[in-house]
Structure formats: structure tokens, C-alpha cells
Amino acid sequence: MKIHLSAATTADGALDDRSAGRLRISTDADWAAVQRLRAQCDAILVGAGTVRRDNPRLVIADTVLRTERSKEGRGPDPAKVTVTRTGCLDPASRFFTCGEGRKIVFSETALPHLEGAAETVVAERITAARIATELEKRGIGSLLVEGGAEILRMFLAEGMAHTLRLAVNPALRVADAAAPHFPFDAIRTGTPCRTERLGGMEVRRYTFRPDRSEEDLRLLREAVELSRRCTPCRSSYCVGAVIATRDGRRFGGYTHETSPTHHAEQEAAAKALAAGADLRGATIYSSMEPCSTRSSEPESCSELILRHGMARVVFALYEPDCFVSCRGALDLREHGVEVEVYPELGDEVRAINGHLKG
Template identity: 65%
Template sequence: MNVYASVALSGDGYMDDRSPRRLILSTPADWREVMRLRAWADAILVGAETVRRDDPSLTVRDEALRRERLAANRPADPAKVTLSRSLRLAPASNFFTAGSGARIVFTDNAAASPLETAAEIVRIPDLSAARILTELEKRGFERLLVEGGPRTLGLFFAEGLVDTLRMAVNPAVRVGDPHAPRFEPPFDPARFPQQRRRLEGMEVTTYTLHPDRTEEDLHYLRQAIALSRRCTPCATSYRVGAVIVTRSGDRFTGYTHETSPTHHAEQEAILKATAAGADLHGASIYSSMEPCSTRSSEPESCSELILRHGFSRTVFALYEPSCFVCCEGAVRLRKGGVEVRVYPQLAGEVRAINGHLGLHE
């Protein structure tokens, strides 16, 4: 999932004041850029307090951009996503009624809610950004725009899940209220590539927190998928391939059952790397399928192995289907600070390779 955060700020760093009116911070040119970001997104996420206070419609309000999306076989509006513990949200608000996008509410609240008819309510055990992102990816979303407010942004930054931050500051607006919502980049700005420019009276800074590595990811992921074909089909396991690339560029590979009938692909590759004395801290592992989170035949799951050896990235094509167990690999890895990237465009091939388990391309 590509996660883009976008915020508008007053000259003194506030996202809003405390008056009942919505504080307008964007100039028309800034607003047009935000519309383009919305048109880029598969889903837009705001916290429940923003839904209550601002009543945003979160739609693409530009006919040309809507037509572009439709021409690309995408819905005219992105899906709208919010998170709420209380479920205290009005079904008549714009979030639930404006535009044509799907509506999703993430909650850890088990109580029945009148929102059930207005949105998909996704009940999850914890409202972490890692779980929200994973659930959205499993529903086919690949680009998420997080628009605020500060608590929701804080959740995504705290878990290291924002790839790009766009910050648009309007120096002509001052709020000067220490109790109003504020935002400051929760990272050292000097450490990340950034682009600064002026846009019709606003100062826009874009920070790249995680550079795009699609080309390299697809290259190694294709190698992992090719390796998975070497595993003999068997009714009790998936055919998976894995490639490790260390920080110094060494490569180690593995596939399911390569040296033992209980070994998974990631485990095989890690065993070869450790036997060679390789330093796996900061390494990347490419696996055709989501690394497992529970094992009965081995002491550690592949996710535990990846975390214990200090890998910094995990890349895979297909979320583990529910043929055997409910896999939590991606959530566990993200919670452990590992960057997880999923490339669903290669998932069909992985399903076809696992046709012996009834999976289809």
C-alpha cells in the first residue's frame, strides 16, 4: 500500500481553530492539488472527530478527474474510511451520504450500530494503523490518502506507515490557540528528501519518507515466484519461493520443502544465509506469499524468524488464503517495525502455482 498523508496548516502550525465553523486554510490552487491527490487515491481516511467536526464529503469534486478515473476503470470517487471506538457518527453526515465511494468504518466496538446500513463496519481487535492498512490491502486498495486529523495522522506516523507527507502552510492565517489541533512532522525533517515550493500564497513541502522501490521489488519477487515452482505439489502446503537480499547485496534463496518436509521457503533461505554467516539486519526478504504467523511443525513461524533476524523489509505478492489457518503475518511484521509491501499484480500467478489447493488465477 502506498500511503500519502496530506495536511493544511496555518502559519503557526494549526490544523483548525476551536470555533464551530470549519477553518479554511487552503487557497484554490492548493485545493486543486488536494483534488488531484484524492483522484490518485483508492481510499481516503480521516478520523471520526474530523467526520463529526468538519462533515467532509471526501469526494473528487472535479469532473475531468472523475472522467479520468472512470476511463481507467476506477470508481469516480475513492472509498471513504474512518476509525471510531465510540461509533458516535451521524448516518446523515456527508461521509455516509455524499458521492459514490464505498464507506468503511473500522472499530473495536462490538455494539450493534445504526451505521450498519450506511457503511461496511469492520470490527477488528485493535485499531492499529498496521491492521487498518492490512485490512484495506486485503480488500484490494493500493493507494491510501490520510487527511487527518492530528490523532489519526499520529497513529500512522507512530507505526512508520506514511510514505509521503504533503504539508501546505498558509502563512496568512494565524490561530494562536494552544488548545486547537496542531501538527508538526513527527520526524527529523533534515533526514528525508524534500521538495519545497510556493503555491498561490501557500508554502508546500513534500517529504519522501519511503522512496518508491517498485522496480527492484518486482524484480526479486518474480525470482521468488519462479523458485516456488520447484516445490512438488502436496495437499498440506502451499508452494512458495523466497529470496533474501542483504544490505551488502548478498542473495540467498529457498523454496518450500527444499531440504526438509517441514520447512517453509523463507526458513530455507534464512538457514542458508545464517550458515554462510550473513548479517541479516536491515535485509529484505521477497516471498511469493505472505510469511506465516503460526506453525505447529516448527518452533518459530516465518514472521517470527524475520523479526528475530532484524529484516527491515518484507515483500510479497499474495496474502495467505485461508486454506489452513488465519494468517496474521503482515500485521505482525508491520507491528514489529518491518516495512511490508504487497504487489497484487503478481498474485494471480502465485494462485495458479497453488492450483493443487483449489486456488485459481
């Protein structure tokens, strides 16, 4: 999933003031640019604090953009997502009543009062990693996180953002330390940033994760091709994996290549280690989500990836719930590993594993 953060601040970094009404920070030109950004995404997320304070509609207001989205078969509005611990959300708020997109609430508590108003995902601990993983499993491929302060901090602190668009209005100051401020301290020093002027605003674009989709897709396709060498059996998936080390070496493997209990990731890692390769910081491409539970071996593939200090995991298909409920992507993300999913190759992987249907 591609995660983009977007926020507008005053010259002194405030996201809002503490007056009764909502502080308008963006100029018209900036607001139009945010609308275009929204229109490109599958979903928009704000925290429950923003839903309560601003009562935002979070829809695409521009009719041209709505029509374009509809023509592309994406529906006029993106899905809306919010996050709560307390469950204190009013079903009459515009988050729930406006727009034609899905409404999804991540909550630490059951939300009977929102039944019929939204889909709910209840979990003991909600992290940016969990939100991204659960949304991806629901077919959402791009997310625009619009705030507020606590939510932006969570995504930045977990390293769960590809880009940030920060629009600063140099003509506006709040001068109130108790007002919500953008969490600048959560941006890692040295993050590449471009600045441009737009309709009276200074727009900063930070890139946390550069776009690697071309190389990712090329090597992921190699992993999918390797998975075709597997002999289908009722007890395991046919998976292929390719490890790319930081010094440019490649090692591939597939399920059961040398042992009836080995997974593809293990096969590729064993070849790399036998060749003396350093796996720290490597990227592993796997046709399917690395497993998190094993009955045939003591270590899962997710644990193997973490033990060797690999930095990135790229896969095409979340493991279906045929054998166990896999939480490989979530575990890896929660341990700071960058996980990228390319569902465009998912159907191919599903077809290769057609022997496990039903």
C-alpha cells in the same frame, strides 16, 4: 499499499481553529492539487473527529477527474475510510451519504446504527498497521490520509506512511495552543523534504519510504520463479523466497527444498546463515505472506524474520484461509517491519497454488 498523508496548516502549524465554522486554510490552487491527489488514490481516510467536526464530503468534485477515474474503471470517487473507538458516528453525515465509493469504518465496538451505511471492521485494537493490512485485503492499493491530528500522529508514529504533503499557508495564524495542530514532533529528524510554492502556499513534500518498486518487483519475480520448483502437495503452499542483505548478497529458497517441514523463508535464511551473512536490515521477498502460525515447526516465518532483525518484507499474495487465519503481515508491521505487497503478481502465485483450490 502506498500510504500518502496530506494536510494543510496555518503558519503556526494549526490544522483548524476552535470557531464554530471550519477554518479554510488552503488556497484554490492548493485545493485543486489535493483533488488531484485524491483522484490518484483508491481510498481517503479521516478520523471520526474530523467526520464529526467538519462533516466533509470526501469526494472528487472535479468532473474531469471523475470522468478520468471512471474511464480507468476505478469509479468516480475513491472509497472513504474512518476510524472510531466510541462508534459515535451519525449515519446522516456526509461521509456516509455523499459519493459513490465504498464506505469503510474501523471500530473498536459493534456499530448496529451504521448497518447499510458502511462496511465495518471491528477489532479490539486499531493501529495504522491493521488499517493498511485490512484495506489491502479488500483490494485497496493506495490510501490518502487527510487527518485530523490524532490520525496523522498514529500513521507517523507507526512509520506507516510513504509520503507527506504538507501545505502551509504563511498568511494565516491561529495563535491558540488548544486548537488542533499538525504533529510535527512525529516526523523523524532528517526525513528528506522538498519545498515548493503553489498559489500562495508553501508545499512541503516529505518522503519516508523512497519508491523501490522496480527492484522489489524484480526480486519478487525471482521469488515467484523459485516457487515453481516446489512439488505441489495437499498440506502446504508452493512458496519461493529471496533474501537481499544490506551488503548486496542474495539467497533464495523454496518450500520443502531441503526438509519436508521447511518453508521457503527458512530455506533462504538457512543458506544465508550458512554463508555467514548478516540478516539484520535485510529485505525478504516471498511469493506469499510469511506465516504466523506453524504446527510442524516451533517458529513461524514471521517470528524468524523478527528474530533476525530483517527490516523489510515484500510479498505478492496474502495467505488464503486454507489452513489457518494468517496474521503475518499485521504482526510484522506492528513490530516495525516495513511490509510492501505487490498484488499485480498475486494471480501468478494463486495459479502456482492451484492444487489447493476448494
